[in-house]
Amino acid sequence: MTKLNATRRQFFGLAAGGAAALTVPQDLQAQVATKARIVIIGAGAGGTALANRLMKRLDGAEITLLDPRVQHLYQPGLSLVAAGLKPADYVTSLTADWLPSGVTLIPERAAAIDPEAKTVATDSGKALGYDFLVVAPGLVLDHDAIEGFSLDMVGQNGIGALYAGPDYAAKTWQAASKLTEEGGVGLFTRPETEMKCAGAPLKHTFLIDDIAKRAGNGGKIDVQYAAPQGALFGVPIVAEKVRMLFGDRGIDSHLRHTLKSIDAGAKRARFATPEGEVEMGYDYLHVVPPQRAPDVIRQSGLSWADKWTDQGWVECDKATLRHLRYPEIWALGDVAGVPKGKTAASVKWQVPVVEDGLVSAIAGTEPRETYNGYTSCPMITRVGRAMLVEFDYQNNLVPSFPGIIAPLEELWISWLMKEVALKATYNAMLRGRA
Amino acid sequence: MKDMTFGTLIAVFEEIFGRGVFWAMVFVALLVTLTYFYVLIRDRAISWQKFLLAQLSMPIGAIAAVWFVMVVTNSRLANLGGPIDLIVFLGVALGGAIGMAILVYTVQSLFSDPRRLGDKS
Numbered sequence: 001m002t003k004l005n006a007t008r009r010q011f012f013g014l015a016a017g018g019a020a021a022l023t024v025p026q027d028l029q030a031q032v033a034t035k036a037r038i039v040i041i042g043a044g045a046g047g048t049a050l051a052n053r054l055m056k057r058l059d060g061a062e063i064t065l066l067d068p069r070v071q072h073l074y075q076p077g078l079s080l081v082a083a084g085l086k087p088a089d090y091v092t093s094l095t096a097d098w099l100p101s102g103v104t105l106i107p108e109r110a111a112a113i114d115p116e117a118k119t120v121a122t123d124s125g126k127a128l129g130y131d132f133l134v135v136a137p138g139l140v141l142d143h144d145a146i147e148g149f150s151l152d153m154v155g156q157n158g159i160g161a162l163y164a165g166p167d168y169a170a171k172t173w174q175a176a177s178k179l180t181e182e183g184g185v186g187l188f189t190r191p192e193t194e195m196k197c198a199g200a201p202l203k204h205t206f207l208i209d210d211i212a213k214r215a216g217n218g219g220k221i222d223v224q225y226a227a228p229q230g231a232l233f234g235v236p237i238v239a240e241k242v243r244m245l246f247g248d249r250g251i252d253s254h255l256r257h258t259l260k261s262i263d264a265g266a267k268r269a270r271f272a273t274p275e276g277e278v279e280m281g282y283d284y285l286h287v288v289p290p291q292r293a294p295d296v297i298r299q300s301g302l303s304w305a306d307k308w309t310d311q312g313w314v315e316c317d318k319a320t321l322r323h324l325r326y327p328e329i330w331a332l333g334d335v336a337g338v339p340k341g342k343t344a345a346s347v348k349w350q351v352p353v354v355e356d357g358l359v360s361a362i363a364g365t366e367p368r369e370t371y372n373g374y375t376s377c378p379m380i381t382r383v384g385r386a387m388l389v390e391f392d393y394q395n396n397l398v399p400s401f402p403g404i405i406a407p408l409e410e411l412w413i414s415w416l417m418k419e420v421a422l423k424a425t426y427n428a429m430l431r432g433r434a
Numbered sequence: 435m436k437d438m439t440f441g442t443l444i445a446v447f448e449e450i451f452g453r454g455v456f457w458a459m460v461f462v463a464l465l466v467t468l469t470y471f472y473v474l475i476r477d478r479a480i481s482w483q484k485f486l487l488a489q490l491s492m493p494i495g496a497i498a499a500v501w502f503v504m505v506v507t508n509s510r511l512a513n514l515g516g517p518i519d520l521i522v523f524l525g526v527a528l529g530g531a532i533g534m535a536i537l538v539y540t541v542q543s544l545f546s547d548p549r550r551l552g553d554k555s
Binding site: 085382383384385404405406409410411412413415416419420421423424425427428431433434 | 445
């Protein structure tokens with residue numbers, strides 16, 4: 001064997017140098033000095049990530065966030081909670097813990113926005129003037145739109161509603177687990193409006209079906225999926241794949257079925273269809289209500305006048321997310337009136353665009369970043385497998401790992417990403433580091 | 435994945451394990467590796483006797499690593515669905531095997547008398 005002649009000191013010196021090289025901070029962009037007043041409505045995924053990034057880019061800006069919620073919700077985890085795979089507290093943390101020092105968090109709701117006078121009024125009547133406004137309040141779940149349904153029913157009599165929050169997601173599992181043990185008809189729905197993570201109703205269907213089959217109760221369940229749209233997913237190539245998977249699992253689909261009302265006592269759900277009303281019985285019903293922009297957006301005149309008029313999403317350029325009539329306003333996250341993009345992954349792509357637009361507006365330079373509609377959905381198809389579906393405005397698949405992770409294959413690695421890496425990446429995004 | 439830089443990866447790993455645990459793990463891994471190189475340099479030779487035991491311990495490391503990943507991620511072997519899954523699976527097993535071998539070799543070397551190495555290796 002060749003003798004190694006390096007001295008101990010040389011060796012450890014080299015090792016220490018290597019370790020030091022690994023910990024050198026990433027190159028930071030030069031800070032822009034400004035006295036701008038920036039108001040961000042909403043401290044969810046978008047608002048928090050943006051605040052962290054702006055603090056790094058701007059020197060001297062006065063950044064104020066408005067959000068009454070004490071809890072921050074990691075919403076991509078709700079479908080895991082609703083399948084009994086994670087506890088409710090898996091998705092909760094404190095809003096304030098994610099915010100950088102130097103920003104002001106006002107724990108109130110935005111009650112009114114005056115885009116002409118450039119002011120935001122809070123619940124308590126405080127008026128905040130702004131030079132730049134970012135609207136990122138999320139969306140509102142319109143549970144009242146389903147006649148006969150209210151949130152206090154969730155968890156009982158076979159009713160689930162996982163979108164409503166961590167506790168409701170846990171109660172959803174209570175109701176759904178009964179189906180997986182005792183069998184019966186599982187009826188899974190989605191709304192006709194735009195919605196956050198359009199894959200989640202499908203994931204819930206796949207997971208509950210798989211858990212029942214794993215428990216040996218596959219012969220006792222009858223899984224039905226009802227959707228108002230004409231396809232199982234908005235992206236045609238993905239819709240086809242889901243159709244094939246449904247066929248493989250024996251899941252029946254009912255397209256152009258819009259859930260209108262339920263009779264919880266009789267366990268019957270009524271749907272509007274092109275052929276008239278249809279009633280279906282269930283032992284377990286998953287309700288996903290219509291989703292809309294918060295009232296304050298619609299009342300302040302920021303919404304599209306000719307698109308999504310029943311939903312009120314913010315009128316903005318789909319590439320820059322800048323408001324089309326008020327150039328000092330940007331929309332971010334669920335509330336943005338763009339054709340896709342109501343997922344946490346989209347927020348990750350949108351935040352740098354809004355950051356670039358805002359910093360460029362302050363610095364008087366041309367923005368360079370644009371949003372292409374990137375939306376991602378680790379579509380869980382069973383416990384232990386998922387498809388990493390990523391697409392853009394044009395319904396093109398835009399895989400992050402082409403040739404390595406096939407987008408339309410059910411893979412373990414895609415499940416691992418959802419299970420292990422997704423929350424970590426999300427948290428890193430919140431801190432402005434991913 | 436947008437902007438998948440080294441910094442992003444570090445941030446993600448810090449979030450997976452927690453900053454303290456992650457850097458503690460990196461520290462332990464570096465320490466074991468450095469100690470391994472240290473004993474190699476100190477002894478100026480590989481002890482094939484120790485290497486044999488290290489090799490025998492490799493399957494245990496591989497199984498332990500796979501078991502750990504499966505339990506932590508609610509997975510089972512039947513979930514492997516494509517070539518990349520097999521590569522990841524084998525990567526986990528290989529990582530566990532090599533890690534265990536290095537650990538076993540290093541521990542043996544540290545606790546044996548270096549002067550006896552030359553003749554018996």
